Amino acid sequence: MVAIALYKSVFAQFAFCLLTLAYIFRTIFQRIENTVHSLQVLERNATTNSLVPFSQDFRIHGFDIYWDNLDPTELTFMFVNHQRKGSAISIFKHRVGAGFIEHVKTVKSPLLFSPNDVVATSRSTFYATNDLRHKSGILRKIETLLGMPWGHIVYYGPEGIVSKARSGIAYPNGIARSPGGGLIYVAASSEPSVYAFKPTYDGALQLAGKATFRGFVPDNISVDAATGELLVSGFLNTLEMFRYNREVLSGTDARPASAIRRLIPSADARRRFAEESILIHSGDLLPSTTIAVVQRRNNVRRMVLGSVMADHIAICEYQQ
Numbered sequence: 001m002v003a004i005a006l007y008k009s010v011f012a013q014f015a016f017c018l019l020t021l022a023y024i025f026r027t028i029f030q031r032i033e034n035t036v037h038s039l040q041v042l043e044r045n046a047t048t049n050s051l052v053p054f055s056q057d058f059r060i061h062g063f064d065i066y067w068d069n070l071d072p073t074e075l076t077f078m079f080v081n082h083q084r085k086g087s088a089i090s091i092f093k094h095r096v097g098a099g100f101i102e103h104v105k106t107v108k109s110p111l112l113f114s115p116n117d118v119v120a121t122s123r124s125t126f127y128a129t130n131d132l133r134h135k136s137g138i139l140r141k142i143e144t145l146l147g148m149p150w151g152h153i154v155y156y157g158p159e160g161i162v163s164k165a166r167s168g169i170a171y172p173n174g175i176a177r178s179p180g181g182g183l184i185y186v187a188a189s190s191e192p193s194v195y196a197f198k199p200t201y202d203g204a205l206q207l208a209g210k211a212t213f214r215g216f217v218p219d220n221i222s223v224d225a226a227t228g229e230l231l232v233s234g235f236l237n238t239l240e241m242f243r244y245n246r247e248v249l250s251g252t253d254a255r256p257a258s259a260i261r262r263l264i265p266s267a268d269a270r271r272r273f274a275e276e277s278i279l280i281h282s283g284d285l286l287p288s289t290t291i292a293v294v295q296r297r298n299n300v301r302r303m304v305l306g307s308v309m310a311d312h313i314a315i316c317e318y319q320q
Helices: 016-023 138-145 238-247
Strands: 040-044 051-055 060-065 074-084 085-096 100-107 115-120 126-130 151-156 163-168 172-177 182-186 195-201 204-211 217-223 230-235 256-264 273-281 289-297 300-307 314-317
Touching: 074 100, 074 115, 085 115, 126 163, 126 172, 151 182, 163 182, 163 195, 163 256, 172 217, 182 217, 195 217, 204 273, 217 289, 230 289, 256 289, 273 300
Parallel strands: 040 100, 060 115, 115 172
Antiparallel strands: 040 051, 060 074, 074 085, 085 100, 115 126, 126 151, 151 163, 172 182, 182 195, 195 204, 217 230, 230 256, 256 273, 289 300, 300 314
């Protein structure tokens, strides 16, 4: 695993997604001033068909990478893109070994009003979380504080239509899918819980299971492709986490504690997950740990941790 730098900047709130990207490609990605370094962000000129710099806003948040066996050398990137004229999901394609990603389409809809994260279900379809009903202002803060179940998940299907797939969730945050695609996992930060949903033929999500936590606020989810187990990163003291994020650029002594929970899917419908805590730290290891992924190389297994507001990562041994 190569080094990954997540630099402190006013855009660091979007940096957590780069950890997964670097993990897959074993290259260095840096999130600075709304761009992804080491891969050029390009589009096709409609007149000349030549590749030119991407002309739209590129203000990224959560994202996902999709590939399949039909052409494993072509990857699909889907970004939550908070453009100034409205949030969207921007879709790109990438040929392994190339130095760029090429824009395919940008999906906009009134239903994509506060997207947080996205998970691809094919090269052109996806689910995305809308964390809150209000996009800004005091009502957004009140909604967060009270933990109102006003967030929802949207589905973009093969017909090119965005629809609500599931409503009534308190701050739907990170989203992921099982290795076979049969389940969609969603972290509901304000409940706090992780849902397992089963997609229906029309993209709606049926509840298949739920893990509820005490004293732990889930943020993002990664799925170990080898086992199907979920690694859920989250916070143990949200007030300290908010203080750290507010003060980190000017200097702070805040050390928000974090934890990683492992959820092991179960075939027992009455108990969808077995749960265990695999890491608890006081914040000195990595303040506000927001993502954890498993790295497997030969017989070595490691867990790589990243954070929204840190300028470094942490690597730990991973045991099962």
